[in-house]
Amino acid sequence: MLGYILRRILLLVPVLLGLSILVFAIARLLPGDPVTLAAGPNATAADVASVAREFGLDRPLPVQYWNYLTGVLRGDWGVSIFTRRPVAEDLKAYLPATLELVLAAMGLAIVIGIPAGLMAAVWRNKWPDFLSRAVSLGAISMPRFFLGLVFQLLFAMWLGWLPLSGRFPLTEDPPPFLTGLLTVDALAAGQFHAFGVALSHLALPAIAMCLSPLATIMRMMRSSTIEVLQQDYVLTERALGLSQRLILFKYVLKNAISSTLTVIGLYVGWLLGGTVLVETVFDWPGIGLYATQAVLTQDFMPIIGVTLCIGAIFVTVNLVVDMLYGLLNPKVRYQ
């Protein structure tokens, strides 16, 4: 097991290296002229050349890539040619907001989706199953930004229960920075009032984000549970007189959850890369908006930085998922 983990961790290096080459090449070979744009509307050809020189964009592409790669290893992720802010600083500012949103959304999806899927399988073709089908169909069909707008109208504008947008009240100082996840930082600082406030801001965007993975997890859990329930060993356990609860939670759940775990791993990457609409609607200062702005202006370094960062998180999450297979199901062997 340990050897397998080490091998997988070592494999991350070529994966991330390959990703960096791919993203670097795509970002740099796209048509367009962000350097002229960054130099300003009144820049002369000499000004444009000076900006290109300043950012090392006048050098051959392999040299640029090598400089970038060695910079990343030193913690220097490059500088935005438009804002002239270091990308590493920007990632530190924007990534926690997105991570908090994605973790909350995935947490909700898992906590609700897995039991709901189990229930739908156990009470197959009964009302819990029909209800779960209707909910999952609605949840997966509804665009997230639309749901976000509906939630804003309902819970913020009409009922006034929850804040309209943002992460924290504008005029109050947020909890001291520890992780950048405001709910976590508030708890760590013992500021329970701030925790409640941060949670109230997180609620609507997290619910809007969670519905799609929730529906998938629920359906996946249902089908794999039904499959496992039809296995001979479940029949044997029933014949032996084991309780339904014991059969379900001790034997069926562990066997049924593998495919759901795969989906959860994939969804983390999907959510990380797809938060932009929810971030826009809820004015959530996350990495999605940052990346979109960078793409629209072809700001190389932020594009590469965000992609690498999301890529690294994605492969790490999938590694963790692979580890969990073995923990949950002793039949799984790592080679």
Add this chain to the structure above:
Amino acid sequence: MMLMTTRRGAMAGGAAVLAGLAVGHDVRAQGRRILVISSNQDIPNFDPHVANGYSAAMALRNTYDSLVRVEGNPPKPVPHLAQSWTVSDDGREYIFKLDPLAKFHDGSPVTAEAVKYSFNRLLRLNRGNAWMIAGVVDLNSVEAVDATTVRVKLATPFVPFLSVLPWVWIVNPAQVEANKGEDDGQNWLRSNLAGSGAFRLRRAEAGNLYEFERVADGWKKGGGNLTGAIWKITRETATQRLMVQRGEAQIAVDLTSEDMDALKDRPGVTLVLEPEYRTFSIKMNTRHGPLADANLRRAIACAFNYQGMLDVAGYAELMKGPLPDSIDGFDRDLPLYRTDMARAKEYLAKSSTPNGGIKLTLAHVSGLEQQRRWALVMLDSLRALNIELDIKPMIWPDMVSSARSPETTADFFCVYQTANYGDADNLAFAGYHSSRNGGWQNPVYSNPEVDAVLTQARGETDPEKRRALYVRFQRMVMDDSPDIFGVLEKRKMAMRTNVKGFVFTPVASNAIELFPLSLG
């Protein structure tokens, strides 16, 4: 039933508690008189000689000072750090007397040396607003005569000099030198201030908000009663609108026509709808392809459906030539192109393609719905001349890249242009002087006579003669017909009625100046 009621009650109660917490903070904010401005633009850089964009202009005009301020409608330069000034007869030498009370946030006085240092740093870095004085002021132009007297000798006559000064910020040389590093202090000034403005930065959360607080012992007395302000980044204009509607923000600066309609007659909300120096034109490729033929351009200018353009523009008015009609130098008797199919066909008959039968391309910024609709208006207008149109949405960097040469520039090129200072020179020189060819503001248009008139107007100190030069410029451009002169957009802002002291200025109106504002 009992259980359901209890659950629902608990949910509502929990949400109400959370909402109550937030309301409590709003009340506290009112006690501190904090103005919240909702905008969609971040302030990524606070270096006054590097940053640009209206959000940076807002931050800098409140945390730094300049020699003069811009005020009123039409905009005029008024004293600020400079209490008074004199201009030599030939318009090439300016002498400014600084306010002796002016001091930086660290308590040190704003001296003539600081002014010299700031001009020279701006020129050295050649970033941000440096283009406004490039070629006009050089490293030897600014001289500190004594502690409070500054002499500026212009390298070339430039009448709009006072109009660009509100955007040249004065930094505290001692602070910059102490943190100079290897990049002339750029890294330090990116997130630190060295100014003398009425406000200082209290909190910065990139991509989210910037909080400013009033400098307690600021040198400039008077002004409004604000104790602070928050620049809140709100990407979605509908959310900006809702924030003003709910009183969570006092000003929203980036609203659409639909938002303005939705806010009309809302209690507690005032709408600001004023013409601004922001133009939209469809530039034509005068150097390459079929539109190099002036008669074809004139034919299209006469066939274009201007009313159709205005109908989809929302709150805007049609342009009446290359300059906004409220700017000094505008020609009120300028003959205009308006939809006139008989005239269009006359011009078409004189062109090299008298029967049409050609296909042209139009490039616009992808994602900008307004531009897409105007492209469709053009497509429809050209059908009457038997001309087809290929509409190409492009991302902005691609459009900038395509403007580099006449061969790569589309036949029609959609451009918004915003004046940075309130003088005809700004839009005229950037949009029609051939020295700007290859840039997006004027990819291809070139007329040596227009160049000569624009250069002469820059240095003409007699106001009447200068106006006459701009009249000549407008007539020559109109005859060449290089653009479909589109619309002059109105600035669309909403503010709560308790905001007092706001006076609209058509230059950088969304870069709100906090000093005169109060919350009632």
